[in-house]
Amino acid sequence: MQSFRTELENPIVERDILELERKIALFKEGKIDEEKFRSLRLARGVYGQRQPGVQMIRIKLPYGRVTAPQLRRISKVSEEYSTGRLHITTRQDIQIHYVSLDRTPQLWAELEKDDVTLREACGNTVRNVTASELAGIDPKEPFDVTPFADATFRYFLRNPICQEMGRKFKMAFSSSEDDTGLSYLHDLGFIPKIKEINGKQVRGFKVLLGGGLGSQPRHADLVYDFLETDQLIPYIEAVLRIFDRHGERARRNKARMKFLVKDLGLDAFLELVEQEKKALPFASYPIDAASYEVAQSLPNPEKPELKSELGLDYELWKLTNVLPQKQEGYVAIGVRVPLGDFYISQARALADLIEKYANNELRFTLRQNFLIRDVREDLVPFFYQELKKIGLAERGYNSLGDITACPGTDTCNLGIASSTGIASELEKVIFNEYPQYLKNQDLVIKISGCMN
Structure with a gap:
């Protein structure tokens, strides 16, 4: 345990981890x-699982972004503390299982060496801020929402206003009006827009409030058709303060934002938000997107040689797994990960691949897959060859045959059905009997192992 007293550079993170270590000891002593x-x-980020005596650890990856060094760090931690399997969640996180509670502080300290956190990945907090995996490369986007999602994550991480709310709170950023980030089913959702004001092109967001799924699904209400970007953080903070103060706390199944909006009425809720803005520490919170955008560059690696001809499988894979980018001469490669499970040997090979031949990052997706971005078009055959070597060249990315499922009775305490089992069987049926539908992206299958 000495390591995170001497090696962590951030004293706030160090205190956080040491507090977890101390509270584990007090819990074990019955105090x-x-x-x-x-x-x-x-x-x-420490979550009990179905099997007694072990924990599921949720690793928080804002808007699903992970760099090659971070992927190697996650692999190292999984190898040392878990089983070597990495599970992609529908909130763009990574989960590892069968971790001893006593070892979670050391695990967390190891992750923080590459700026990876567990903080507020679970609990009645602001959960992982998600975003379209296409953000920054989407041909339809007005602008890249990445720096705005990142600023939102950083502002509310450890923020005292949202540490012990009545229930969890989820936010999402889409990249365009196609709403690939599913903003309409979140507590708060944001869709980028540009509006001409006094002859200038001004960035802002369409804002949606109070969406959700579960046994009582609700489509989010449109509350702003255009909210300027410097108002994004103040508006979110005001909403969170009202949710924290007025949200249900006695009945857990009625404690989400959608129920509060329904109970108060949308107009009454929005009036409370407007009043709360007067108590905020600032009226405007500019976000520096320009510096982020200037720092972006496109990779231009040497072209490696192919080992052999790729054949029909490659041509079929290209139909579903290669996506256009707004950057000329570059594409994104969608990697289908059945049930969201892959392994550290694959992750380490991916880290080497993206570091040398792409832009040194992956984006995990809401469909439990990942996207390799900024791949030069002439390197697509090479990427297929390399992905096939590690068993990640399955076609059907984001198609009808790409089924999303929670862990269900495999590891979850709440699970009452084997969602992974039925997903595997359904995928076999679709691929073997209905391959003509593998390009269909209008129909989506998602399977839950419990009533949530």
């Missing part, structure tokens, strides 16, 4: 009750 400890560990 903290189970419910209080549960709240603390969940807010630090």
Whole structure:
């Protein structure tokens, strides 16, 4: 345990990890009750699983972005503390399983060496801020939402206003009006827009509030057709303060934002938000997107040689797994990951691949896959060859045959059905009997193993 007293550069992170270590010890000694400890560990990404005595750890990756060094770090941690399997979630996180509670502080400290956190990955907090995996490359986008999603994540991480809310809170950024980030089913959703004001092109967001799924789904309400970007953080903070103050706390199944909006009425809720803005520490919060955009560059690696001819499988794979980018001469490669599970040997090979031949990052997706971006068009055959070597060249990315499923009774305490089992069987049926539908992206199958 000495390591994170001497190696971590961020004292706030160090205190966080040491506090988790201390609270685990107090819990083991019977000096903290189970419910209080549960709240603390969940807010630090430590989640009980179906099997007794072990934990699921949720690794928080804002808008699904992970660099090659971070992917290697996650692999190292999974190898040392878990089983070597990495599970992509529908909130663009990574989960690892069968971790000893006693070892979670060391695990967290290891991750932080490459700026990867567990903080607020679970619990009644602001959960991972998600975004379209196409952000920054989408031919239809007005602008790249990445720096705005990143600013939102950083502002609310450890923010005292959202540490012990009545329930979790989820936000999403889409890249265009196609709403690939599914903003309409989130507590807050944002779609980028550009509006001409006084002869100038001004950036802003369409804002949606109070969406959700579960047993009582609700389509989010449109609350702003255009909110300028410097108003993004103040508006979110005002909404969170109202949710924290007025949200349900006694009945967990009625504690989400959608129920509060329904109970108060949309107009009354929005009036409370407007009043709350007067109490905020600032009226405007500019976000420096220009510096982020200037720092972006396109890779131009030497072209490696192919080992052999690729054949029909390659041509079929290209139909579903290669996506156009707005950057001329470059494409993105969608990698289908059945059930969202892949392994550290694959992750390490991917890290080498994207570091040398792409832009040194992956974006995990809402469909439990990942996207390799900024691939020069002439390198697509090489990427297929390399992905095939590690078993990640399955066709059907984001198609009818690409089914999303939660872990269900495999590891989840809430699971009452084998969602992964039925997903595997359904995928076999679609690929073997209905291959003509593998390009269909209008119909999506998602399977839940419980009533949530």
